[in-house]
Amino acid sequence: MFKSVAFAALFAATFATSSAASAAAGPITWTFAYTGFFNQAADAFVKDYRLAGSFTGMDADRDGFVRLNEITSFTLGSTNYLTCGDTGNPYYTCGMSNFSYQVGGKLEFYASTDGRDPEGMAGSGHYIHAGFGEYDYRYNPFEYTELGNVWTEQTRFQIAPMMKSGAVSPVPEPGTWAMLATGLLLVGATASRRRGQPAAR
Structure with missing residues (x-):
């Protein structure tokens, strides 16, 4: 679940970055x-x-x-x-x-x-x-x-x-940076959670 949310957030941030860059520049x-x-x-x-x-x-x-x-x-x-x-x-x-x-x-x-x-x-x-x-x-x-x-x-x-x-x-807008940071935090949290789980036997 966390992985899906993280990837969705990263995709949204990337899309917003390219669109915002085009408009801002x-x-x-x-x-x-x-x-x-x-x-x-x-x-x-x-x-x-x-x-x-x-x-x-x-x-x-x-x-x-x-x-x-x-x-x-x-x-x-x-x-x-x-x-x-x-x-x-x-x-x-x-x-x-x-x-x-x-x-x-x-x-x-x-x-x-x-x-x-x-x-x-x-x-x-x-x-x-x-x-x-x-x-x-x-x-x-x-x-x-x-x-x-x-x-x-x-x-x-x-x-x-x-x-x-x-x-x-072009520099992305603050909102774009916020979305990107959120995506990276979710990816980090998912990776940390996986490391804490016992290996499947």
């Missing part, structure tokens, strides 16, 4: 990369193909997630999908319709570009749906083609906050 830039995709054109898994980018934001409401309305940039390659639609060209669209990052966990997003002729008869585009695929497509009145790189169980994900030179890591 102000905007943070995270870099991320996915490596290894199934390439449809080659009909093979390409272990070295890499899709990398970065985003800047913060967990403003401290719910453990950074969401679309909490980021100020999202870049893949040379494209910032939060600002790329500001071209004034009515036949070109670019942007994001979904974004969510669980601090310390999963990243989800959908970003796309699309260009077409004034009649809307022909065009081409590119879109990335994290966890599913990165696709290039073309269309005209006679055909639609689409090829891309598909996520698999072998696709590796990496993400980390990018600290500026000389930056100081």
Whole structure:
């Protein structure tokens, strides 16, 4: 019982630390990369193909997630999908319709570009749906083609906050320290209690 409570307290303290750190520090830039995709054109898994980018934001409401309305940039390659639609060209669209990052966990997003002729008869585009695929497509009145790189169980994900030179890591709030101390005390009490029990025969 004590062990379960102790681990629960430690988990809560760790979660609160990461969320509080994100909010207390102000905007943070995270870099991320996915490596290894199934390439449809080659009909093979390409272990070295890499899709990398970065985003800047913060967990403003401290719910453990950074969401679309909490980021100020999202870049893949040379494209910032939060600002790329500001071209004034009515036949070109670019942007994001979904974004969510669980601090310390999963990243989800959908970003796309699309260009077409004034009649809307022909065009081409590119879109990335994290966890599913990165696709290039073309269309005209006679055909639609689409090829891309598909996520698999072998696709590796990496993400980390990018600290500026000389930056100081955010300091957790007093409440976070209190939860962490409580968890450590419970772990200590559990260990002490176990040492005092006779060995099972």
